[in-house]
Amino acid sequence: MAAHATTRESSVTAPTHTRTAPFIAADVGGTHVRMSLVAVDGEGATPQVLAYSKFRCSDYASLADIVREFIASLGRHPVSVAVIASAGYPLADGTVITNNLPWPLSPRELREDLGLQAVHVINDFEAVANAVGHLGSSEVLQLSGPAQAAPGPLLVLGPGTGLGAAVWIPRGKGGVVLATEAGQAALAVGTELEMRLLQHMLGERSHVPIEHALSGPGLLHLYQALCALRGTAPVHAQPGDITTAAIDGADPLACEALEMFCGLLGSTVGDMALLYGVQGVYLAGGILPQIRGFLASSSFRARFLNKGSMREALERVSVKLVEHGQLGVIGAASWYLGSGLLEQ
Known part of the structure; x- marks a missing residue:
């Protein structure tokens, strides 16, 4: 066509x-x-x-x-x-x-x-x-940790139509990349409301992958599940409509859905940082640059660090939002x- x-x-x-x-x-x-x-x-x-x-x-x-x-x-x-x-x-x-x-x-x-x-x-x-080695300082937004990551593996992760993730591992003068399908791993939740939402989603499918919540379609799934739990009919049919309504403060349910999205993202990134032993995280994808202000003021960082005794370790991990189109x-x-x- x-x-x-x-x-x-x-x-x-x-x-x-x-x-x-x-x-x-x-x-x-x-x-x-x-x-x-x-x-x-x-x-x-x-x-x-x-x-x-x-x-x-x-x-x-x-x-x-x-x-x-x-x-x-x-x-x-x-x-x-x-x-x-x-x-x-x-x-x-x-x-x-x-x-x-x-x-x-x-x-x-x-x-x-x-x-x-x-x-x-x-x-x-x-x-x-x-590509992360080609980034300039003007192309990133610092979300947590030091501006300069310590030597070691780097995690690159981002929600778009799905959720993608890869790990860069230093080797010699360069590095090797471990490609993953982390978006297909099972979604883990950390609050009572998130547990109720996950239970609602499990009523519709036997496996709820991470990207079922952390992606463009995933944001819509979160919003629709919230509406179902609240007994309210959805008024937004597209992820972009939800983010606009949330950022404008025009719809409390849209704002709650986007806040939950950011919290789940922080928790998931913290899990992956520990799983792969990374020193730095680059967040990419098509959604996050559009909500950069909301993300920075959300519960993302608190949920990223909320890993019990590993909080101190995660405070040393540099987390940045990539803004390179x-x-x-x-x-x-x-x-x-x-x-x-x-x-x-």
């Missing part, structure tokens, strides 16, 4: 001389696909985005249609390689297990359909973890440049 002008955002930067041939780096989520043309001028340099566009998934019948349209927009910049950071779990054969994409994702079919030389797929938060594509490019595939 062709895109309407309002469903795509684009920008192009004049290219400079580079040592690498330009390639496509993409961040594929359940709601939007972010496509970029990337090149690097010299070993160890930050990937340079030469062209960038954002597409709405629901306007296209397949990912191939989006990639094809993006390639056509590049004009005189031919490409032969695409690196895709995708929500989901990439298998060894290249296929992706995912709950949140609107269409199948097959690297082999993409390569053959588009006539590309190679298509590589990695987990979207694995890509984000590869192109982090996924930069991470996909960084992974590719460090993978050794470029020389093959």
Whole structure:
């Protein structure tokens, strides 16, 4: 399906001389696909985005249609390689297990359909973890702990259409990334009201994953469950409507749902920080930058630290909100440049 002008955002930067041939780096989520043309001028340099566009998934019948349209927009910049950071779990054969994409994702079919030389797929938060080294101080909001994380593993986590998480582990002069499906782990709660909500959700399904509460759809689930417990009919049908009403103070139930979202997020991040032994946390995803003020004044930090005797340890963990709109594509490019595939 062709895109309407309002469903795509684009920008192009004049290219400079580079040592690498330009390639496509993409961040594929359940709601939007972010496509970029990337090149690097010299070993160890930050990937340079030469062209960038954002597409709405629901306007296209397949990912191939989006990639094809993006390639056509590049004009005189031919490409032969695409690196895709995708929500989901990439298998060894290249296929992706995912709950949140609107269409199948097959690297082999993409390569053959588009006539590309190679298509590589990695987990979207694995890509984000590869990008944290390129962040500047102006692109983060400090939420807890010291401004500078101590040496050690870093957790990158964020709610969007689902919940993604990855761990960056230092090794030598660089690091390795552990991709996870933490969003599919069982939701843990910590207050009496949250227990009642979880019980309500368990009446609808046998397994309540973390992302059933901590995602865009998850915020809607929390709001709807709260309405059911309060005996009130929901008046909001979209997550964005809930956040707007909560931030404006126009709807007490919306505000309560968003506050619960932030509290559960803090508790979950604290759990994962202890599970992975991290020294720093970067929160990303499509939702959090939109509620940055609400999040900073919510119970997030108190719930993050509420881990009994481990509070002192967590007070030393740096927690930051990432505000870099192109982090996924930069991470996909960084992974590719460090993978050794470029020389093959």
